[in-house]
Each structure stands twice: as C-alpha cells, then as structure tokens.
Amino acid sequence: MRPLLSALALVVSGVMAGLVAAVAVKGAGSLTSDFLFTLPAGAGREGGILSVILSTLWLAAGALAFSLPLGVGTALYLVEYAPPGRIVGLIRSLTETLAGVPSILFGLFGFAVFVVRLGWGPSLLSGSATLAVMLLPTVIRTSEEAVAAVPQELREGAAALGAARWDAIRRIVLPQAAPGILTGALLALGRAVGETAAVLLTAGTDLALPRSPLDPGRPMAVHLYILAGEGLSDGRAYATALALVCGVLFVNIFAHLLLGGRRVR
Amino acid sequence: MMRGDTARAKLATRGLRVYYGGRAALRGVSLAVPDRSVTALIGPSGCGKSTFLRALNRMHDLRHDARVEGRILLDGRPIDRLPPEVLRRRIGMLFQRPNPFPMSIFQNVAFGPALLGVRGKELERIVCSALQRAALWNEVKGRLHQHAGGLSGGQQQRLCLARALAMEPEVLLLDEPCSALDPGATEEIERLIAELRCSMAIVLVTHSLEQARRLADRVAFFQDGRLVEEGPAAEVLERPQQQETRRFLARGDWHRTCRGNGGSQGE
Numbered sequence: 140m141r142p143l144l145s146a147l148a149l150v151v152s153g154v155m156a157g158l159v160a161a162v163a164v165k166g167a168g169s170l171t172s173d174f175l176f177t178l179p180a181g182a183g184r185e186g187g188i189l190s191v192i193l194s195t196l197w198l199a200a201g202a203l204a205f206s207l208p209l210g211v212g213t214a215l216y217l218v219e220y221a222p223p224g225r226i227v228g229l230i231r232s233l234t235e236t237l238a239g240v241p242s243i244l245f246g247l248f249g250f251a252v253f254v255v256r257l258g259w260g261p262s263l264l265s266g267s268a269t270l271a272v273m274l275l276p277t278v279i280r281t282s283e284e285a286v287a288a289v290p291q292e293l294r295e296g297a298a299a300l301g302a303a304r305w306d307a308i309r310r311i312v313l314p315q316a317a318p319g320i321l322t323g324a325l326l327a328l329g330r331a332v333g334e335t336a337a338v339l340l341t342a343g344t345d346l347a348l349p350r351s352p353l354d355p356g357r358p359m360a361v362h363l364y365i366l367a368g369e370g371l372s373d374g375r376a377y378a379t380a381l382a383l384v385c386g387v388l389f390v391n392i393f394a395h396l397l398l399g400g401r402r403v404r
Numbered sequence: 405m406m407r408g409d410t411a412r413a414k415l416a417t418r419g420l421r422v423y424y425g426g427r428a429a430l431r432g433v434s435l436a437v438p439d440r441s442v443t444a445l446i447g448p449s450g451c452g453k454s455t456f457l458r459a460l461n462r463m464h465d466l467r468h469d470a471r472v473e474g475r476i477l478l479d480g481r482p483i484d485r486l487p488p489e490v491l492r493r494r495i496g497m498l499f500q501r502p503n504p505f506p507m508s509i510f511q512n513v514a515f516g517p518a519l520l521g522v523r524g525k526e527l528e529r530i531v532c533s534a535l536q537r538a539a540l541w542n543e544v545k546g547r548l549h550q551h552a553g554g555l556s557g558g559q560q561q562r563l564c565l566a567r568a569l570a571m572e573p574e575v576l577l578l579d580e581p582c583s584a585l586d587p588g589a590t591e592e593i594e595r596l597i598a599e600l601r602c603s604m605a606i607v608l609v610t611h612s613l614e615q616a617r618r619l620a621d622r623v624a625f626f627q628d629g630r631l632v633e634e635g636p637a638a639e640v641l642e643r644p645q646q647q648e649t650r651r652f653l654a655r656g657d658w659h660r661t662c663r664g665n666g667g668s669q670g671e
Binding site: 297 | 461463492499501503516564
C-alpha cells in the first residue's frame with residue numbers, strides 16, 4: 140500500500156507545483172514592480188494593478204473586521220455561556236449549512252441586502268460585509284475549537300480565586316485560544332483575498348483608486364476573471380494571478396511563522 | 405453532629421443534595437466544619453466527597469448539568485446571599501492536579517489580588533508573602549518572571565497554594581491535593597497544611613487513610629452520597645461507631661481502590 144500512497148501524494152504535490160509553475164511561467168514576464176505599483180489603464184489592457192491590490196486588501200481587512208468580533212463572540216457564547224441544548228445545536232447546524240453554501244449565493248444575498256436594501260451600493264463596504272458573512276462559519280468553527288481546547292482546569296482555577304466568568308475569559312481563555320483564533324482568521328483572510336463570486340456582485344468592478352469604504356473597487360480575483368474572460372490581456376491576467384498566488388502564499392507563510400510552526404489546518 | 409456545633413461552625417451544610425443531570429451524587433449531607441482545624445473527608449471512590457467539597461465554594465455553578473439543594477452556611481449565613489465571586493475569595497481551593505495559569509510565577513500569584521485592583525508595591529508585597537507562606541519563595545525568588553510551566557509538579561502545587569493564600573481565604577478546600585505528587589512533594593504539602601491549620605478552616609478530601617491520620621482533627625466518612633459518620637479523627641479512625649465505617653477501614657485494598665479518580669469531577 141505504501142508505494143501506491145506515496146505515489147498518490149507525489150501526484151498531488153505535482154499538480155500543486157505544476158499549477159503554480161504554469162502561472163509563474165506565464166505571469167513572471169509581466170510581473171514587475173511597475174506593474175504592481177501603477178494604476179491600471181485602458182480597462183486593464185495597460186498599466187498596472189495598484190488599485191486592484193488596494194481594493195483587495197481593503198476588502199479582506201474589512202471582512203475580518205466584521206467577522207472576527209462576530210465570530211469570536213459567537214464562539215465564546217457557544218463554549219462558555221450557552222447551556223447545551225437546542226439553541227447551541229441550532230446555531231451549530233446553521234453555521235455548518237452556511238459553510239456549504241456556494242459563494243455566489245453569498246454574492247446574491249449581499250447584493251440584495253447590502254447593495255440594494257441598505258443602499259451601500261456596489262462598494263468596498265458591501266463587499267466586506269458580504270465576505271464577512273461568508274467567512275463567519277470558518278471563524279466561528281476555528282475559534283470554537285480553540286476556545287474549547289483551553290483546559291477546564293484553568294477556568295476552575297480562575298473561578299476558585301473569585302474571578303467572574305468574563306474575567307476568566309479575558310485573562311485566561313482568550314490569551315490561550317489566541318493562536319488558534321489567529322489561525323482561523325488567517326485561513327479566512329486567505330479565502331477573502333482569493334474570493335471572486337461573493338464580491339463580483341457587491342464590490343463593483345471599478346478600476347479607480349478607492350478613496351472611501353463607500354467607493355466601489357475591483358479585487359484581484361475579479362480583475363483576473365474579467366481580463367481573462369474578455370480576452371483583454373493574457374499576460375496581465377497571468378501576472379495578476381501570480382501576484383494573487385504570492386499574496387495567499389505570503390499569508391500562509393506568515394501564519395506559520397506567527398504560530399511558531401504550529402500546524403495550520 | 406449537634407445543633408450547637410453547627411451554629412459555631414465556620415462552615416456548615418444542612419441537607420445538602422447534589423444532582424448531575426438526574427443522578428443524585430449527594431443525598432442530604434449535614435456537616436459542620438470548625439474553624440482552625442483540618443476536617444478530612446474519606447470514603448470510597450464515587451462516594452460524593454469531592455462533590456461535597458465543590459458545593460462549598462459553588463464550583464457546581466460552572467456546570468450546566470449540576471443542581472445543588474440544601475443549605476450551606478458560612479459563619480452562620482447562607483452562602484447563596486453572597487455573589488459567587490465574593491464567596492470564592494473567602495473560600496480558597498486547591499485541585500487534584502496542579503493547574504497553574506500559563507503565565508509567569510508572579511502573575512499566577514498576583515492573579516486574584518490584581519482582579520481586585522491591587523497594583524504596584526502592594527501587589528509585590530502580597531505575592532512575596534504568599535510565596536513565603538507556601539514555602540516556595542526561596543526556590544523561585546530569582547525567577548519570578550519565568551513561566552510557571554517550568555516548575556516541578558510539587559512546586560506547581562505549592563504555587564497554586566500561594567495563589568489561593570494571596571486572597572487571604574478564611575477557608576481552604578483541598579481536593580486530593582497530593583494525588584499527582586511524589587512522596588517528597590506530598591510531605592512538603594502536608595507540612596504546609598499542618599501549619600495553615602492554625603489560621604483557617606481546612607477541608608481535605610483524601611484517598612490516603614495515612615494522610616487523614618497525620619493531618620485530620622476531624623474525619624467524615626462518606627459512602628454512596630451520604631455522610632455515614634463523623635467526629636474527632638481519633639474516634640472515627642480508631643473506634644468507628646458505624647458498621648460501614650468499620651468495614652471500610654478494615655478493607656486491606658482500600659488504598660488501591662481509592663487511588664484518586666483521575667481528575668474527573670463527577671465523584
């Protein structure tokens with residue numbers, strides 16, 4: 140069995156390496172610092188992708204800013220406060236369902252709610268909010284696991300000293316769970332950076348430099364989709380793809396370094 | 405125990421019952437704990453002695469499936485009139501396995517006082533004095549800001565004791581505090597318990613009859629969630645009145661069958 144399984148593992152690694160290599164070969168020629176740091180021109184046919192990169196970063200940061208407090212708060216409620224029973228079961232099955240929903244549905248939901256109903260228009264704010272909803276299951280699940288992994292003995296030790304539940308959470312549980320929560324946040328960040336469908340309908344496709352959260356912006360994955368789909372510039376599409384891959388890779392490496400080699404799921 | 409003793413007791417229970425889910429773990433226990441003495445709780449595994457101990461500082465509040473009935477009096481006043489946080493500041497606790505917080509030695513001992521807003525020199529004084537009372541000061545004074553995880557098991561348990569003493573508790577609850585320690589560390593902890601007896605009420609759950617002999621002023625024997633017999637240590641251990649107590653004390657394999665309960669809290 141062992142040779143077969145190692146062969147399988149090798150094939151998987153090969154596919155991964157091939158994918159990155161293909162993007163790298165086709166994109167490396169056009170990926171220059173000029174390309175990264177100038178604004179696009181001619182609908183993306185010319186110029187660089189500065190505004191696209193910035194839109195991506197804003198969207199990802201905004202998505203985390205929404206989903207982290209919400210997700211960690213929910214996780215704390217589920218683990219530390221909620222009596223086991225129907226409500227917890229309901230929240231768990233809802234988040235699990237949410238995790239299985241195709242991202243274009245989140246896009247549609249975000250369009251209906253944030254863009255139209257709340258009147259935020261196609262904007263970084265709408266896009267971030269939509270991404271945040273999409274990331275919530277990941278953030279809740281990883282935070283929940285991290286919080287639940289904190290030994291009960293530590294909570295009891297804190298309680299026995301007269302610490303209120305929230306004191307124990309603030310001073311013992313959260314610091315202990317922080318690496319796990321951070322892992323989840325970085326996984327979520329990686330997804331947010333690479334997401335296309337959820338932001339296609341909500342963040343807009345404007346190539347101008349966004350100046351406020353209510354301005355529209357075009358994230359990298361959407362830029363790539365439009366460049367390739369409309370045959371505007373293959374070279375620039377691949378260069379954007381390479382930049383995107385590098386970005387996601389960077390986030391993951393950063394996660395590993397930050398967690399001191401702790402395993403990232 | 406007579407009514408008059410209950411009135412003078414530091415801590416007393418009346419008809420204390422504890423249920424886990426639907427299962428009764430404690431079936432009506434009335435016991436008085438006098439001040440400045442060691443009351444040892446003995447009995448077979450699963451007899452309810454840890455459950456009884458945990459009811460005294462309301463640790464069962466942390467579990468959703470535990471329900472407590474009956475009265476617990478501290479200095480003659482029902483403990484449920486106090487917020488649990490205030491109660492637990494007055495009643496310290498040491499657990500089966502040392503559970504230092506994942507922070508420095510200093511921060512561990514400072515944890516409780518810092519919650520009350522104590523800072524600076526005053527906090528340092530409290531930490532130093534608590535570590536001295538727990539006989540740990542000489543071993544750690546040069547490395548107060550190192551991680552508590554670097555200490556040995558015995559040192560960790562004394563750190564937890566120092567952490568509890570920093571709150572100046574009136575009562576100390578010890579839940580098999582030596583069950584995870586080697587003989588040397590056990591001896592050290594027992595020496596400390598004997599010292600602390602002069603200044604507070606101590607309730608000690610122990611699986612070791614020898615330990616009860618060495619430390620206890622009074623002994624209470626639990627079985628099947630009931631208090632079978634209690635009284636001065638010499639009387640209960642040497643001249644037990646009840647058949648069950650006699651049988652329990654006579655059993656040769658007692659020590660082995662009651663070798664802790666692996667840290668589970670459901671005893």
